[in-house]
Each structure stands twice: as C-alpha cells, then as structure tokens.
C-alpha cells in the first residue's frame with residue numbers, strides 16, 4: 001500500500017505586482033529585492049477574494065485532473081497562516097462547502113511555511129490508518145492581508161496563491177510518500193510572528209488590532225540555512241537514498257540565497273533544485289505545492305522520479321518529505 005500524489009492544481013491571483021510597482025509605494029528598489037531574495041514579482045488577491053476562494057479553485061482543478069468528485073473525498077487539510085477567520089471556523093470547512101464535499105473530515109494546520117509538508121504527513125497517515133481513499137492537501141495564503149507596508153524588510157517578500165494536491169491510497173507498494181522528517185523549535189517563535197495576534201483585546205483595551213508580520217530576517221535566514229542542511233543530512237542518514245538519487249529537490253521558496261547556500265554546502269547542481277520565487281515570491285504554505293503544480297504542468301515530474309520536499313517557517317518549524325512520483 002502507498003499514498004501517492006495523484007494530481008495537482010493551482011490558483012494564482014491575476015493581479016501581478018512587480019518590484020518596480022512596489023518601489024513606487026515603498027522605499028525599495030528592484031535591484032535590492034532581486035539581489036537579496038531572487039524575487040521579481042508577486043501576485044495579490046483582489047478585494048473580496050479570500051484564502052478559501054483560492055484554495056477551492058486549486059482544489060477543483062486538482063480533482064478534475066485526478067478524475068474524482070467531491071463525494072470521493074475522505075479528508076480536506078488546509079495549511080495556512082492566513083485563514084479566512086483567525087481562530088475558527090477552519091478554512092478547510094469553508095473549502096469543503098465551496099467544493100460541495102459534504103461530510104468528509106476537514107481541518108487546518110498551522111505550521112507556517114512548513115505547513116504543506118506537515119499537512120501531507122497528517123493526511124497520508126490518516127489515509128493509511130483509517131483506510132480512506134482520497135484526501136485534498138492544500139496550501140493557501142493571502143499574505144498581502146497581513147503584510148506591514150511600513151516595514152520594507154518584510155513587505156517585499158510575500159505573495160498570495162494556493163495549490164492543492166489530491167492524494168490517494170493505492171495497493172501498489174514503494175510509491176508516493178515514502179518518508180517524512182518533521183520538527184520545530186518553539187524557542188524561535190518570536191523570530192517570525194503575527195504582532196498583536198495574541199489576546200490583547202481586553203476589558204481595559206477593547207479595540208481589536210489588525211495583526212501584521214514581524215520577522216527577525218537575519219535569525220530566520222540562519223535558521224533556514226541550518227534547517228535545510230540538517231534535514232538533508234538526517235534524511236540521508238534515516239533513509240537508503242543518496243542525494244544523487246533525487247531527480248528534484250523542491251524547497252520552500254523563501255529566498256533564493258537560502259537555497260543556494262544549502263545547495264553549495266552539498267554540491268547539489270542548481271538544475272536539480274526547482275525555484276519559482278522570481279514570479280510568486282514567498283507564498284508560505286502554498287509555495288511547495290505551487291512549485292509542484294507548476295512542475296507538473298511543465299511535464300517535469302516523471303513516473304519513478306524521487307523528489308525531496310524541504311521547508312521551514314514560522315514556529316519555527318521545519319520538515320522534509322521523500323516522494324516517489
């Protein structure tokens with residue numbers, strides 16, 4: 001028995017904001033953003049479009065490709081840091097309603113940019129243990145809604161979008177999700193967090209506060225390079241695979257420099273690492289499935305390919321998955 005990624009779908013908002021567009025509003029330049037991050041553009045959800053709208057669109061595309069209907073689903077897991085409603089209800093429940101998948105289980109996972117890997121692990125484990133057949137695993141974000149436009153160090157980094165994977169349990173062995181590594185370091189929680197997202201609306205101070213991203217860029221940078229390096233080392237130790245066995249490494253698209261630093265450490269050729277950060281910027285939990293959906297669309301993922309997913313993010317969390325296509 002295996003749990004395979006059967007089909008992928010993406011939803012990218014049409015509003016494309018280049019670095020030059022940003023520089024008209026924020027004290028920054030195309031040159032600084034490109035040289036420090038590799039980002040050239042990002043897409044923002046227009047007014048009225050919520051995380052669940054992008055997630056539902058991506059889900060419908062993935063289900064159509066997988067040739068399954070909403071009633072075939074046993075589970076929907078949405079990884080997001082920007083749910084429609086902070087707290088409850090889960091965005092997964094709203095997606096369930098929007099795609100008409102009544103009755104299946106639905107919940108969200110909060111693991112920052114590692115969210116898709118955490119969600120893939122949770123959903124594939126549930127299919128294995130409960131003998132479900134199909135699940136939707138979705139990474140979806142509307143980060144433009146929580147960006148601090150007064151902080152040029154963070155507002156240039158993020159974009160919106162969603163991507164969904166239909167995963168299915170099959171009888172064949174040795175394919176699909178082969179191995180996972182997940183971890184967290186809560187000591188770094190304040191290195192990347194939503195300011196005022198705590199319960200600071202009190203009897204004395206009744207005004208709600210709009211939460212915005214706060215990040216210690218240097219600390220997150222160091223954590224990201226270290227966690228990618230450690231995860232690759234641990235995966236090589238834990239599994240039978242060697243780095244040269246992997247057709248692709250698909251990292252969380254946070255900063256091209258972070259990925260390049262890790263690639264240099266292991267002598268990984270750049271053409272084995274899939275990067276699309278230049279077009280979409282950092283879409284947090286959506287970034288890894290968006291990359292996979294784009295690779296799938298381009299025909300880059302061949303049956304039998306061994307693919308490593310590797311992510312890190314708020315929490316601080318980190319995670320990796322080995323998937324046989």
Ligand code: ACO
Pocket residue numbers: 027028029032033036037112113152153154156192215216217218220221224254255258282284312313314
């Ligand atoms: N435009 C122009 N100048 C800028 C900008 C900007 N957008 N942002 C910062 N600067 C300036 C700073 O003010 C500073 O100027 P100074 O030297 O005159 O004081 C200078 O650039 C250097 O700033 P640093 O913050 O030290 O720049 P650094 O080289 O560390 O790059 C960056 C910043 C890109 C944010 C980097 O630290 C980074 O990538 N960190 C990790 C970010 C990350 O991966 N976050 C997400 C991970 S988790 C998740 O995805 C939710």
